[in-house]
Amino acid sequence: xxxxxxxxxxxxxxxxxxxxxxxxxxxxxxxxxxxxxxxxxxxxxxxxxxxxxxxxxxxxxxxxxxxxxxxxxxxxxxxxxxxxxxxxxxxxxxxxxxxxxxxxxxxxxxxxxxxxxxxxxxxxxxxxxxxxxxxxxxxxxxxxxxxxxxxxxxxxxxxxxxxxxxxxxxxxxxxxxxxxxxxxxxxxxxxxxxxxxxxxxxxxxxxxxxxxxxxxxxxxxxxxxxxxxxxxxxxxxxxxxxxxxxxxxxxxxxxxxxxxxxxxxxxxxxxxxxxxxxxxxxxxxxxxxxxxxxxxxxxxxxxxxxxxxxxxxxxxxxxxxxxxxxxxxxxxxxxxxxxxxxxxxxxxxxxxxxxxxxxxxxxxxxxxxxxxxxxxxxxxxxxxxxxxxxxxxxxxxxxxxxxxxxxxxxxxxxxxxxxxxxxxxxxxxxxxxxxxxxxxxxxxxxxxxxxxxxxxxxxxxxxxxxxxxxxxxxxxxxxxxxxxxxxxxxxxxxxxxxxxxxxxxxxxxxxxxxxxxxxxxxxxxxxxxxxxxxxxxxxxxxxxxxxxxxxxxxxxxxxxxxxxxxxxxxxxxxxxxxxxxxxxxxxxxxxxxxxxxxxxxxxxxxxxxxx
Amino acid sequence: xxxxxxxxxxxxxxxxxxxxxxxxxxxxxxxxxxxxxxxxxxxxxxxxxxxxxxxxxxxxxxxxxxxxxxxxxxxxxxxxxxxxxxxxxxxxxxxxxxxxxxxxxxxxxxxxxxxxxxxxxxxxxxxxxxxxxxxxxxxxxxxxxxxxxxxxxxxxxxxxxxxxxxxxxxxxxxxxxxxxxxxxxxxxxxxxxxxxxxxxxxxxxxxxxxxxxxxxxxxxxxxxxxxxxxxxxxxxxxxxxxxxxxxxxxxxxxxxxxxxxxxxxxxxxxxxxxxxxxxxxxxxxxxxxxxxxxxxxxxxxxxxxxxxxxxxxxxxxxxxxxxxxxxxxxxxxxxxxxxxxxxxxxxxxxxxxxxxxxxxxxxxxxxxxxxxxxxxxxxxxx
Numbered sequence: 003x004x005x006x007x008x009x010x011x012x013x014x015x016x017x018x019x020x021x022x023x024x025x026x027x028x029x030x031x032x033x034x035x036x037x038x039x040x041x042x043x044x045x046x047x048x049x050x051x052x053x054x055x056x057x058x059x060x061x062x063x064x065x066x067x068x069x070x071x072x073x074x075x076x077x078x079x080x081x082x083x084x085x086x087x088x089x090x091x092x093x094x095x096x097x098x099x100x101x102x103x104x105x106x107x108x109x110x111x112x113x114x115x116x117x118x119x120x121x122x123x124x125x126x127x128x129x130x131x132x133x134x135x136x137x138x139x140x141x142x143x144x145x146x147x148x149x150x151x152x153x154x155x156x157x158x159x160x161x162x163x164x165x166x167x168x169x170x171x172x173x174x175x176x177x178x179x180x181x182x183x184x185x186x187x188x189x190x191x192x193x194x195x196x197x198x199x200x201x202x203x204x205x206x207x208x209x210x211x212x213x214x215x216x217x218x219x220x221x222x223x224x225x226x227x228x229x230x231x232x233x234x235x236x237x238x239x240x241x242x243x244x245x246x247x248x249x250x251x252x253x254x255x256x257x258x259x260x261x262x263x264x265x266x267x268x269x270x271x272x273x274x275x276x277x278x279x280x281x282x283x284x285x286x287x288x289x290x291x292x293x294x295x296x297x298x299x300x301x302x303x304x305x306x307x308x309x310x311x312x313x314x315x316x317x318x319x320x321x322x323x324x325x326x327x328x329x330x331x332x333x334x335x336x337x338x339x340x341x342x343x344x345x346x347x348x349x350x351x352x353x354x355x356x357x358x359x360x361x362x363x364x365x366x367x368x369x370x371x372x373x374x375x376x377x378x379x380x381x382x383x384x385x386x387x388x389x390x391x392x393x394x395x396x397x398x399x400x401x402x403x404x405x406x407x408x409x410x411x412x413x414x415x416x417x418x419x420x421x422x423x424x425x426x427x428x429x430x431x432x433x434x435x436x437x438x439x440x441x442x443x444x445x446x447x448x449x450x451x452x453x454x455x456x457x458x459x460x461x462x463x464x465x466x467x468x469x470x471x472x473x474x475x476x477x478x479x480x481x482x483x484x485x486x487x488x489x490x491x492x493x494x495x496x497x498x499x500x501x502x503x504x505x506x507x508x509x510x511x512x513x514x515x516x517x518x519x520x521x522x523x524x525x526x527x528x529x530x531x532x533x534x535x536x537x538x539x540x541x542x543x544x545x546x547x548x549x550x551x552x553x554x555x556x557x558x559x560x561x562x563x564x565x566x567x568x569x570x571x572x573x574x575x576x577x578x579x580x581x582x583x584x585x586x587x588x589x590x591x592x593x594x595x596x597x598x599x600x601x602x603x604x605x606x607x608x609x610x611x612x613x
Numbered sequence: 614x615x616x617x618x619x620x621x622x623x624x625x626x627x628x629x630x631x632x633x634x635x636x637x638x639x640x641x642x643x644x645x646x647x648x649x650x651x652x653x654x655x656x657x658x659x660x661x662x663x664x665x666x667x668x669x670x671x672x673x674x675x676x677x678x679x680x681x682x683x684x685x686x687x688x689x690x691x692x693x694x695x696x697x698x699x700x701x702x703x704x705x706x707x708x709x710x711x712x713x714x715x716x717x718x719x720x721x722x723x724x725x726x727x728x729x730x731x732x733x734x735x736x737x738x739x740x741x742x743x744x745x746x747x748x749x750x751x752x753x754x755x756x757x758x759x760x761x762x763x764x765x766x767x768x769x770x771x772x773x774x775x776x777x778x779x780x781x782x783x784x785x786x787x788x789x790x791x792x793x794x795x796x797x798x799x800x801x802x803x804x805x806x807x808x809x810x811x812x813x814x815x816x817x818x819x820x821x822x823x824x825x826x827x828x829x830x831x832x833x834x835x836x837x838x839x840x841x842x843x844x845x846x847x848x849x850x851x852x853x854x855x856x857x858x859x860x861x862x863x864x865x866x867x868x869x870x871x872x873x874x875x876x877x878x879x880x881x882x883x884x885x886x887x888x889x890x891x892x893x894x895x896x897x898x899x900x901x902x903x904x905x906x907x908x909x910x911x912x913x914x915x916x917x918x919x920x921x922x923x924x925x926x927x928x929x930x931x932x933x934x935x936x937x938x939x940x941x942x943x944x945x946x947x948x949x950x951x952x953x954x955x956x957x958x959x960x961x962x963x964x965x966x967x968x969x970x971x972x973x974x975x976x977x978x979x980x981x982x983x984x985x986x987x988x989x990x991x992x993x994x995x
Contacts (some may be wrong), residue, residue: 560984561983563813
């Protein structure tokens with residue numbers, strides 16, 4: 003008996019599932035082991051962590067872009083099945099993408115490190131899966147570790163999902179122990195997909211990836227009907243139609259087929275070059291006799307965090323523009339528009355889903371395009387209403403209006419923090435300081451607590467994650483999702499050097515914190531700005547009101563103590579070196595500011611929740 | 614090739630020995646224990662004479678206008694050896710009748726008899742490493758001489774007929790007070806020397822002092838304090854008839870060191886001895902630093918230089934600007950290129966360059982801003 007072919011697979015033998023896991027809890031290793039176990043990849047060609055494609059993903063151990071693998075599987079009883087493993091991005095910024103991946107599945111493997119227990123992002127994704135009524139298969143991984151506490155964490159998981167601790171499977175993705183039991187559990191528990199094979203085609207896009215050679219590769223899960231090669235397809239939310247050049251499945255390399263039917267997972271290639279033409283969450287149907295109602299749930303990606311990206315070397319500006327144009331092809335959420343800063347020159351104001359998204363984009367620009375960049379401190383989007391009733395959206399703090407404002411709105415998130423109970427006081431204090439409102443608190447087990455807060459996104463963007471980690475010795479994990487906006491008493495704090503505002507340093511902060519923020523920035527700058535010929539006042543101001551001031555005293559001695567015959571070469575070489583250093587100075591009015599100072603000041607909020 | 618093309622020509626002789634190494638010092642100098650095989654202090658001058666012969670042959674024996682024996686502690690090898698070096702020079706070079714011939718000395722390694730022998734042997738200028746009159750400062754610097762020895766040695770030097778005597782001072786040493794600096798300058802003025810050099814303490818990497826600063830055992834010298842001390846020294850010396858002619862050098866009329874001026878004029882000199890630097894016709898080199906490496910090269914007839922560079926016209930220009938702007942004489946405005954001239958005018962506006970001097974064709978740092986000379990140099994060179 004041979005395995006069912008794509009396009010003619012009985013939905014009854016299909017199992018669509020994903021793995022919900024925290025980044026270093028072993029998802030990729032488990033996926034690798036499944037590939038081997040089903041015989042899809044032989045041991046020799048096994049590349050560690052087969053499913054993670056990009057270097058950055060591999061190095062950071064995070065999966066940015068999901069993928070789907072079709073695993074033909076022969077059960078011990080001889081029956082043939084098709085397992086579709088749909089990979090999910092494992093990060094807070096990509097909640098929407100995660101939700102679409104989940105929507106493509108009937109079941110989820112909840113994978114938890116047996117030495118660490120569940121983390122906040124995993125919990126958030128788990129709740130998402132549970133809300134979708136998905137079948138959850140709880141699994142503890144790394145049971146081979148000496149520090150593993152499978153009983154403790156099985157009880158924790160059982161408490162969260164409401165099952166018996168006995169039902170929690172125990173595997174070691176590393177050694178392969180328990181993997182065949184897991185595959186059996188997937189067959190047994192995950193429901194087979196249901197759909198109407200005779201209805202007009204409807205397929206959910208759960209991922210969309212730009213490939214240099216093929217153009218955009220769109221990953222879909224067919225819900226109803228069938229999508230076949232040579233069909234003309236329609237993207238229902240965009241209303242655009244495309245010739246379908248190729249349909250296929252990934253197993254584990256792309257395998258073209260005549261089509262894919264109900265419950266199947268595969269890819270489509272239409273020749274479009276921009277992922278914006280093929281959006282995650284959209285419904286694909288056939289242009290001829292297509293569906294009239296989409297699967298629903300589509301959302302435009304909306305940037306939540308903004309930052310100015312500037313080339314260190316101003317002459318790299320065209321390269322930066324080209325690089326962003328290229329990245330955009332593969333990143334539907336990235337937005338950017340040209341911006342000019344008096345201090346930093348020509349650059350772009352870029353919008354991101356969140357801090358990690360920002361960091362990934364920045365890193366790709368630097369790594370793949372060899373650009374050296376300065377990025378301004380990330381900020382959120384403000385909606386302000388002037389006294390005259392005019393509404394303005396502010397994505398750059400330096401453009402925060404000076405007019406009389408009647409209302410200012412800032413985005414808020416619902417944040418979940420998981421932490422050992424001993425740190426509850428410290429974390430509550432932090433959330434309080436950050437204008438948080440407590441929504442609830444639950445003990446997941448004796449010593450682990452879930453805290454839920456409403457927090458302004460701006461507070462999370464500024465240094466929150468670092469603070470959280472340092473207050474909990476690294477044991478807390480954080481997840482958040484945007485929930486709307488709130489009115490707040492916010493002001494713009496400008497930083498002035500020698501009386502001149504440095505646009506890149508402007509920030510919008512809560513009025514109660516403006517003084518502290520000003521003092522912090524001004525004292526930091528005092529350390530970073532070298533003494534100049536004249537005294538340089540550094541001030542923080544709200545409008546025309548100075549709230550704090552420091553002074554960089556004038557330099558009084560800048561001369562080598564002695565310069566005789568043996569010192570001359572050394573001194574000349576030092577001068578040549580200083581000349582290079584001078585090139586790395588930016589002039590702010592008459593003040594020389596080293597690039598290092600910009601970088602040090604602007605990176606204060608490098609605090610994305612990577613872990 | 615005629616010898617005249619090197620005029621004015623000078624010799625620097627390096628004696629790389631010290632009785633002990635001071636904690637702040639990164640000069641190329643060694644104690645007896647560190648010397649290794651093949652070199653002895655007793656016969657070291659013979660090696661130097663060999664290099665003098667090479668220098669004479671290479672340059673066709675130009676006449677010598679200044680000689681400076683430095684170290685290390687030259688007086689450690691004794692007056693006889695030092696004067697033998699002068700005899701060696703005389704063998705291979707014509708020496709100008711009015712040549713300035715200096716040796717450095719440590720205040721505690723000379724007595725009146727030795728100074729007499731040096732003077733009679735041909736030295737006419739003595740430079741003493743006094744550093745400070747404050748016992749606590751001398752202790753921090755790990756100097757072995759007492760506070761009184763320097764003034765005494767300077768007075769002896771005057772008595773036995775040295776025309777020119779210099780006292781070296783170091784200021785800005787951790788633990789030093791303003792009044793310590795005043796005491797030190799008073800000693801110089803009392804000793805009736807005609808030259809004072811005062812250096813702010815530099816904590817050189819690799820020295821015992823740098824380790825103490827890094828470990829927090831010693832505070833680093835403070836630039837503002839150093840600027841204050843420089844002002845104290847300048848005011849006191851000016852009151853006693855000295856005037857500055859380079860950032861770190863003051864002299865009574867006729868007392869300026871002609872040898873120093875050779876360096877700042879970018880003139881030609883040959884440095885003899887281990888680690889000595891030379892500058893001849895746009896080429897700079899430095900000899901092997903360790904005495905035994907140097908001795909081996911000399912014995913085997915190999916090249917003596919460890920580093921050599923032929924200066925490009927741009928490098929020559931940079932050096933001219935950076936050396937001349939340290940001096941009160943300054944730089945002829947004609948030396949500036951088309952980009953530098955407008956920068957000089959900007960620097961005048963910022964009060965860093967002397968406006969009157971510029972009108973008279975000289976680029977000169979203002980007296981009051983001379984401690985910012987390096988900043989001026991960087992700005993001017995762009």
